[in-house]
């Protein structure tokens with residue numbers, strides 16, 4: 001049975017039949033004279049001759065079975081290989097990315113926003129270690145599971161740690177440990193992550209997963225209020241000794257966490273703050289509940305703060321990446 005490679009068949013929900021698919025297929029046949037064509041799809045004939053075709057209005061799963069039947073009956077004893085890829089060329093309103101800016105002032109750059117379909121695509125291109133997947137799934141059954149960072153966010157945090165070559169990290173707000181485990185996994189064996197959390201029950205889960213992942217020796221769990229724990233690190237003489245910090249705890253305390261972390265992180269070190277877009281509320285001047293106002297003011301302060309370089313990134317609920325100058 002000849003099957004096209006899985007890459008030909010989209011993993012996410014089947015697009016509608018109205019789509020047009022572009023396929024580029026390369027094929028090598030050891031002895032073309034052995035070919036006997038009884039081809040149900042006219043556009044496959046040029047493929048066999050020219051080794052490629054495109055714009056076929058047939059959904060990939062149907063194409064796959066048609067090709068299988070066709071090729072089985074067409075080749076008796078020849079070796080052949082098919083490589084294929086596909087892409088949509090026509091987008092429906094469902095699949096179209098939402099263009100949020102196309103402004104002349106910014107060179108007509110099209111800026112798109114994430115759609116559910118696009119986000120699925122991002123997740124299908126996100127590498128999530130098995131142990132993190134298990135933790136995420138266990139946490140999903142718990143109250144507050146929406147608090148954990150998304151897999152694509154965790155991947156970015158881990159990558160920042162790797163790019164920095166970070167050895168000493170801090171996390172403020174551990175919950176069940178998803179983001180801290182992502183960081184601990186990429187720290188070198190002698191690396192250290194100070195993981196601060198006030199909720200003992202959550203920490204039990206986090207510690208179980210650090211253990212299972214074999215990273216317990218890298219995580220210094222502090223069951224404490226964040227401000228107290230950060231102040232004691234400073235009192236302990238650890239100022240300017242950390243490479244990376246991630247803030248994901250009480251939103252109204254962000255300014256205080258930031259000031260303490262700025263003392264603890266070295267020049268060139270990075271502080272990442274989660275939820276800076278606060279479900280989009282920060283951009284709506286009519287919304288003025290205390291948490292929204294607090295994050296909005298915090299973002300404004302960071303924008304004006306020359307002690308750090310900043311980059312606001314719309315991933316998850318929005319993160320601010322700050323580099324200490």
Ligand SMILES: C[S@@+](CC[C@H](N)C(=O)[O-])C[C@H]1O[C@@H](n2cnc3c(N)ncnc32)[C@H](O)[C@@H]1O
Nearest residue numbers: 147148149173175178179198225226248249250
């Ligand atoms: C958004 S969750 C953290 C999610 C975590 N980063 C993850 O990806 O799974 C926030 C956590 O911060 C903790 N927290 C809130 N205020 C705190 C404080 N003042 N001190 C220590 N932990 C705090 C909460 O108990 C909660 O578990």
